[in-house]
Amino acid sequence: MHRAIRALLGSRWPLLGLAGAVAAVVVAVVIVADGGSLAQAAIALLLGLALVGLVVVGASARESEQRARKLEKQLKELSAATRTIATTVEAIATRQNDPSGGPLAAIIGAQRVDAAVRHDELISLHDELRTDLHATLTERQLGELSALANLYAMFGADDEVPVFGGFAASPQTVLRLASLVRRLPQDALIVECGSGGSTVWLALACKRAGRGRVVALEHHERYAARTRDALARHGLDGVAEVREAPLEPVTVGGEKHDWYAASAWSDLRGIDLLFVDGPPGSVGPRSRYPALPLLASALDDGALVALDDVERPDEAEVAADWLAEGADGVRLTDDGLVGRTRFFTATRD
Ligand SMILES: C[S@@+](CC[C@H](N)C(=O)[O-])C[C@H]1O[C@@H](n2cnc3c(N)ncnc32)[C@H](O)[C@@H]1O
Structure with a gap:
């Protein structure tokens, strides 16, 4: 219900629907005033309300469509981010397998990393490898x-x-x-x-x-x-x-x-x-x-x-x-x- 009201407020259809409903009420009143039967007035009123209903449904459908498009866009962004993460993980794996630091330079080389940074990276790579070795074999082994x-x-x-x-x-x-x-x-x-x-x-x-x-x-x-x-x-x-x-x-x-x-x-x-x-x-x-x-x-x-x-x-x-x-x-x-x-x-x- 709440969503339907929000849909109504966020669209131009509600005004037209409301106008239709008011017109239907006016028509119904005029019919009665002109000596028309109550049945005729009721039919006019029902037609007006049906018109409002159609407007609500139309607005709601429009909002759903918009949300679907937004979701699709978010999915595309998510999938691009996943691909980036996969590439990074692959790059890190390559880096770990090559203690020479060659792939490391390729990853960060574009940014023209200076010698000090490269040195720090190699030190931490060495630490990672040592940790890996110790994770695989205990001192005793x-x-x-x-x-x-x-x-x-x-x-x-x-x-x-x-x-x-x-x-x-x-x-x-x-x-x-x-x-x-x-x-x-x-x-x-x-x-x-x-x-x-x-x-x-x-x-x-x-x-x-x-x-x-x-x-x-x-x-x-x-x-x-x-x-x-x-x-x-x-x-x-x-x-x-x-x-x-x-x-x-x-x-x-x-x-x-x-x-x-x-x-x-x-x-x-x-x-x-x-x-x-x-x-x-x-x-x-x-x-x-x-x-x-x-x-x-x-x-x-x-x-x-x-x-x-x-x-x-x-x-x-x-x-x-x-x-x-x-x-x-x-x-x-x-x-x-x-x-x-x-x-x-x-x-x-
Ligand atoms: C600790 S083991 C001796 C091992 C030996 N000093 C060595 O270093 O190969 C002690 C005794 O366990 C028995 N044993 C050896 N291998 C076994 C096995 N796989 N299952 C059950 N008993 C075993 C034998 O009788 C052996 O003398």
């Missing part, structure tokens, strides 16, 4: 990638090695372990709890350094076979041995655990490097705790000990307990964290 490249460069591999990821020790951990081999005595004994890719890399490092041998304890037949197979493919079976060691119940520090069968490790003496990466947590709480109490007496003075996965609460607790308690006259000092592995040095009282 960059560290792992770099360790992986180092590992292959330093120790090589003539055949496929078991893949990293999942249960395997991380490249950073394996790189540190393999790098330590060169510092060990010629006849060094490296013991590993939990076999896998790390066994292969440690054996490769021993072969490369011409020193040391590896004994890996493995409770799982399938994984033992897999690691042995990988060692054989690399011609490393003379350097590393996988001992199948089913888990058996043991009580250490008043705690009950399942740990590698003693028959698999009781002959070991003079361990120079102990890498504790098993048994897995699924075996039970603090599943790696027994390693130090049970193998302490077999460690050489100054032996290196590494406990993997210390970002997990269980392993973090085990590391703290080992540091606090020591075992069998052996004390550990903390050598720091590499990736998710804590390294220690063991010394005898």
